[in-house]
Amino acid sequence: MKVKIYPIVRTAAVAVLLSGVSACSKMYDVKPQNVVEAKNTYQNIYDADAAVTGVYGKFLGLAGQYEVLNELRADLMDVTPNAGADLQQINTHNVLPGNAYADPTPFYSVILNCNDVMKNLTIMHNTQKLTDADYNQRWSDIGALRCWLYFQLGLQYGNIPYVTESFSDVNTVKDQSKYPRIALADLVKTLIAFMEALPYKDPYPAANSLITTIDTYPSKMFYVNKNCLLGDLYLWNNDYHKAAIAYKNVMETSTPNGPGDSYNYYNTYTLNSGSDNDAVTQSAWLTFFSRSMQDREYQTEWIWSMVFDKAFAPENPFINLFANSGGKYLVKPSQTAIDNWSAQRQTDGTPYDYRGINTTYKMVNGQPVIMKFLYNYVNASTGIPSDPLAKNGRWYIYRTPTLHLRFAEAANRDGQTKIAWALVNAGIKGAYDDTTIPDPTQRRITNLPFPYDFDARKLDAPTIRGKYHRNLGVRARVNVTNLDVSLQQNANFLAMEDNIINEDALELAYEGNRWQDLMRVALRRNDPSFLADKVYNKLLKDGNPAAATVRAKLMDPKNWFLPFN
Incomplete structure (x- = not known):
């Protein structure tokens, strides 16, 4: 697909990101005689930025479909009497041709834009219009976003075409003679290989021209986190140790505010309470979803979030x-x-x-x-x-608790069930405060190699402040009781895994994770009832007469995937 983006200044380029699909559609659908060809468009760093933000603007238009597919198909969301046929079909796993929510085309439209931008960024780099650093950062970002999109398609459709070239008609991807389909398991391995080879895996540096503020919105929150995505791919591929490493690499990096802010540096990914002490309140948890994106507590809670504004399309x-x-x-x-x-x-x-x-x-x-x-x-x-x-x-x-719960899931399967229990419950300090150890400097510390080297010590004589001394744990942060201590034992890892997935439901509900969480564990255990029973119980409790039929259907994993048409 030929991206038709005008050479525009940086401020306008970021406005493209906020303007979403409608603005992008205007750019993509300009009549040929008015189009600025790629050879005349990709001339400098501002053109490159416009292309990157244009892709994210189009990506923003996927939010509603992403939400429905990942939550309504699972067990935490149900339809109301106002729902039309498309939503009812999604809810009962009986999708018919023409269902707008089940159409893969919008995802592929963004993917083809990614392909085109990546191609033209490479041309710019080869012709010395982009420095190595500017090219590596932007190309890696769009490449990672494409991987995220493909991962989502694989989770929903199972066998999909994996296309890395650009062309004009998005429906071409449905031609199996040209683009054979790849199974989800193979797709994940392909995406892992691509992500591992990226030349740049960190967030954009503060000095990058894509990092700015528009109408109080910090653009640094808009971009996919590559290590979180890589960790999710490893976790799906049952590479638990590699997943834990990828997640820990995020936990041990600075917040969007930068390492100069001592409040934020480690507290971002250690689940502090949102204040300078260890207090926790209901109102503090609620404000994670309402406070200003410029607020430091917001930036310690959210790793990836985007904006709908009344002044820009698409509509929320x-x-x-x-x-x-x-x-x-x-x-x-x-x-x-x-x-x-x-x-x-x-x-x-x-x-x-x-x-x-x-x-x-x-x-x-x-x-x-x-x-x-x-x-x-x-x-x-x-x-x-x-x-x-x-x-x-x-x-x-993507939120801080998503990161911690995924790390806990990986650690639990990697023989570190006690650490998993700690992060889910009262934190490292709660699980490792062994008073039978006479030397207090050896308490509240795991004494394990990376990525399981957690230090939650807080001492005044000698003065020690471990990185994780504020770590509360997911459940302690909201003041609910700990899970049974017997779940700390490695022998109880399956029961601990059940509780991690349940904690996902309590903490992360409606954030777009539930369908993949259920699929991942059901496939790992070779137990389709893990998924089928949860969907069945939802429908049964809500009085849906299709409950038993849906359960029988979902006992065959082949029926977990939407028709690709």
Whole structure:
């Protein structure tokens, strides 16, 4: 596909990113006589930046489809009576031809743009219009985004064409005579090899011209994190030690604010409470989904998030999906998800979980509403928008707890179940504070090689502040009780894995992870009932008469994948 991007200045280039699909469509659909050919477009660093941000702008248009495919197909989300046939088909795994949510074309449209940009960046580099550093950073970024897109396609469709060239008609990818399809397992290995070979795996440096602020939005939050993606691919491929290394490499790097900010340097990925002490409150957890993107607590919580703004296209898709005031209220939290939050206990014994009612979801006008994506649109107390036309919002893609829970999953399978238990529960200091050790300098420390070398010591004589001395653990941060200590034993790794996946549901609900989480574990165990039973129980609790039929269908993993048409 020939990317038709005009040579524009940097400010306008970043506006392309915020303007999303509609702006990109105008750029891609200009009549030929008005098109600036690639040879006249890719002339300098600003053109390269415009191309990169244009791809991310088009990528932003996938948010609604990504959400539906990864959450409604699983067990935490259900349809409302307002849902049309397409959503009902997704919910009951009975997708018919023409279902808009099951169309792979939008993903391939972005992929073909990636291919074109990568090709032209290479031409710029070869003709000395880009330095080695500028080229490596941008080419690697777009290459990693393409890998993320292919991984998502593989998770949803199973066998897909893997295309690295550019051409004009996106439907060409469906021609199997030209582009044979590759199975998910082989696709993951292909993506791992590509990611391992990238010349640049770190986030863009602060001095890069793509790192800027537009209308208070820091662009540094918009780009895919390559090591998180590589860790996810390793985890899917059952390369647990490599996955743990990739995740730890993120945990041990600085925040977007940079290493000069001592508050943020290690606290970004150690699940601190969002303040300078170890306190934790419900209101603090809720604000991770509403506070300013410039806020340091936001930048310690979110690794990858993007913006919907009322001034730019595309329109925020989450309002119509979730809101019952100002939106169409098409999907809602499942009763399974609600019951799971209700089953948790605070440390004082109260049956409650900060992450459930009034945070992740809220009762609005007597109906359960998924709130995570609505806090920039509605009033947090009432669930009602003050200005229904100001449809601002964010697409939350990868968060600090996602990183910690994935690390815990990898560590648990890599023979480090106690570390997994620690990160899920009360943190390293809680699990490794062995008072039977007489030397206090040897407590709260794992004494293991990388990537399992955690130091949570906090001493004044001698003065020691381990990197993870603020690490609370996922459950302790929201003040729910620890899981049973017997789960620290390596022999209980399967039960610990069950609890990690359940913690994923409690902490990460509706953030686009659930379908792949269930698939990954079910395939790893060669146990389709792990996935099928969870979907069945959701449908059963919500009174869907198709529950038993869906379970029988999902007991065959071949039926986990959407038709590629």
